[in-house]
Amino acid sequence: MIKDTGNSSVLRRLFSFTKPYRSLLIVSALLAVVLAPLSSLTPWLTHIMVDEYIMKSDLEGLKRMALIFLAVLFGTTILRYYFAILTNRMGQNVIKDIRLRVFKKIISFRLSYFDQSAVGTNTTRSINDLESVQIVFSEGLITIVADVLSLIMVLVLMFYTSVQLTLITLISFPLLLIASYIFKEKVKESYQRVRNQIVRMNGFLQEHISGMKVVQIFTAEKKVSHKFNDINREYTQANLDGIFYYAVFFPVVEIISAASLGFMIWWGAQGVLDAEVTVGQLIAFPMFLARLFQPVRMLADKFNTLQMGLIAAGRVFHILDLDQTEEVDQKIKDQKLIGKIEFQDVHFSYDGQTPVLKDLSFNLEAGHSLAIVGPTGSGKSSIISILNRLYDLQGGKILIDDQDITSIPLSVLRTKIAFVLQDVFLFNGTIKENINLYDDTIDLNQIRKAAQSIGADEFISKLPGAYDFKLAERGANLSMGQRQLISFVRALVSEPDILILDEATSSVDTQTEKIIQEAIPKMMKGRTSILIAHRLSTIRNADQIIYIKNGEIKESGSQRELLDLSDGYFKELYESHFQLAQAK
Secondary structure (H helix, E strand, O other), rough: OOOOHHHHHHHHHHHHOOHHHHHHHHHHHHHHHHHHHHHHHHHHHHHHHHHHOOOOOOHHHHHHHHHHHHHHHHHHHHHHHHHHHHHHHHHHHHHHHHHHHHHHHHEEEEOOOOOOOHHHHHHHOOOOHHHHHHHHHHHHHHHHHHHHHHHHHHHHHHHHHHHHHHHHHHHHHHHHHHHHHHHHHHHHHHHHHHHHHHHHHHHHHHHHHOHHHOOOOOHOOHHHHHHHHHHHHHHHHHHHHHHHHHHHHHHHHHHHHHHHHHHHHHHHHHHOOOOOOOOHHHHHHHHHHHHHHHHHHHHHHHHHHHHHHHHHHHHHHHHOOOOEOOOOOOOOOOOOOOOOOOEEEEEEEOOOOOOOEEEEEEEOOOOOEEEEEEEEEOOHHHHHHHOOOOOOOOOEEEEOOEEHHHHHHHHHHHHHHHEEEEOOOOOEEEHHHHOOOOOOOHHHHHHHHHHHOOHHHHHOOOOHHHHHOOOOHHOOOHHHHHHHHHHHHHHOOOOOOOEEOOOOOOOHHHHHHHHHHHHHHHHHOEEEEEEOOHHHHOOOOOOOEEEEEEEEEEEEOOOHHHHHOOOHHHHHHHHHHHHHHHHH
């Protein structure tokens, strides 16, 4: 259930993150209150200095007032400095906390969420949107409060100094309010367009940089470049529209301000001649006018900043409120699995409509091995995905050691079931970090022992730094076979009770495949194992084989039993495999 994302509720929720930094918030608020009168005092002090001391030739009094003037000016500068530092520090700390919470939330989502959500969108939420949220603190609500207080204080002092000059000055003020409102609405619209285009651009860049091999193989560079140019042009135009509104608004404010100043000087000069206005008042009011128009001018922009920050915060909170989380208790890992697996009438669909697995039932005894074969798209990989609870079933049960897998803690299930996937994903970091995945309880001796058991230690030891060798993104500085061997070590190092190999040798060279084929029996020894493969050499030692097609088991038995079936699916696959091998 997603919570209400109205501006008031979002703002309350956003400020709930300031609790650990309550002292910063309180001091910032106090500084805003103190700065309001201080920043407005200098015009009033100027009026006093001129009328009470300069005009009366009181040099001693003028010196005292000059010192007071400098003290107020210096104090205001120091307080503004600390106000900016404190509000920005609070904002950065809050964003740090929210960003960490967002990341923890994202990595806890079910895999189905990532099937439906673009990586670029999540990146934008975690980086760009949170930067907009930070501005709510540094340039948003607190500074708006400070500007409003300053505006009120300026008006109070203006009326106190001269009611007539104040009324004359405010003649053009409604025009300023109208211009500010129009500016606020136009900039709000352009900001929203900019945000939408950022999401689109981030998604496009992430997708096409990740798939650069495909782009270059099919010589699609020009087409992709043209598409990016269209997205980039729309993003640029959205920014230019915002710049246009700023370019129009600020000169309009200057014109209105100049008009107010002209009215004030015209009336004030006559007032001085008629002895209705003092020289000090006439000198002070241009200063008052500057302090009156500046907050109004900035408030329009800051209201937009606040609103865009709240919209961004709403999008971030939408991520935090999504009910897609899998609760994984990281503390429970020691429970051991015997390894008996049973599927009972399992139904599964990725979208809840198109069935991928239908009435799937089979048994695998502990310590035995099962090979799953069948054409592409038959549901082989889906079987292991639901076994590890990456996705939820629509019907039926999966039992491990006679327990429903939903009753087994996810930390146990995923620690004791090891995967070796066809698509090896390595992170930017050392080989050691890619094997233990930052788990300090797995030391180098354990890693080396696992690597030696499958013959990976030999090539790793020859690399510069050995297990501290720095991998490029996705392991681009290693061969495909070397990456696959590292994924084998990653699977073995946790000493799993159940081992799953999903097309584990389909992407390796012949020499590496030979090493892996020798290692697989060692890996499977004493473990319940499931093997999915197109290469029949990988499954030759399996105790049981099932042939699956269109999400249904068509054949089941040992390799000998399946080969004895006339016109069997597996027999046809077996014969075509070896005919192809002989042809080579």
